[in-house]
Amino acid sequence: MANEDGIHVFVYGSLKPGEFNYLRYCAGRTVEEHPAIALGELYSLSLGYPAMTEGDRTVWGAILSFDDPKILDDLDSLESYHPSRSPDQNEYQRRRIQTYTPDRQPFREVWAYLMRPERVRHFDGVLLAEGNWTALQTRP
Numbered sequence: 595m596a597n598e599d600g601i602h603v604f605v606y607g608s609l610k611p612g613e614f615n616y617l618r619y620c621a622g623r624t625v626e627e628h629p630a631i632a633l634g635e636l637y638s639l640s641l642g643y644p645a646m647t648e649g650d651r652t653v654w655g656a657i658l659s660f661d662d663p664k665i666l667d668d669l670d671s672l673e674s675y676h677p678s679r680s681p682d683q684n685e686y687q688r689r690r691i692q693t694y695t696p697d698r699q700p701f702r703e704v705w706a707y708l709m710r711p712e713r714v715r716h717f718d719g720v721l722l723a724e725g726n727w728t729a730l731q732t733r734p
Contacts, residue, residue, distance in 0.1 A: 601661075602659050603705045604632050606655035608729060626658075631653060633691075636727060640717050
């Protein structure tokens with residue numbers, strides 16, 4: 595069973611293992627990594643990375659677990675999030691969400707970075723109905 599202590603973050607884009615920001619922010623810092631899904635809607639943005647919003651579609655990603663609580667400061671900076679700013683001043687919002695194993699069994703509640711729908715529209719978001727993003731794919 596997975597370690598319940600530490601900081602757990604659901605990642606679905608450039609922070610997933612193998613993607614460009616994983617190497618910069620997470621490689622060598624994780625203590626566990628688990629494939630996972632969450633419910634939401636995943637969009638490819640004109641900026642070259644994705645955004646997840648609230649919704650009821652399957653979003654594929656991973657849960658990264660860390661011992662160092664400072665990881666949230668680093669990820670908050672990457673995601674242009676600061677808890678003291680109003681939501682309209684943040685690019686993403688850090689929220690707690692329920693995640694599931696790939697076979698859809700409840701797994702754990704973790705942190706995730708979600709974008710508000712109006713920001714997705716501002717960045718010309720295109721829905722990824724299959725719920726999976728990689729940097730190598732072209733925009734639909």
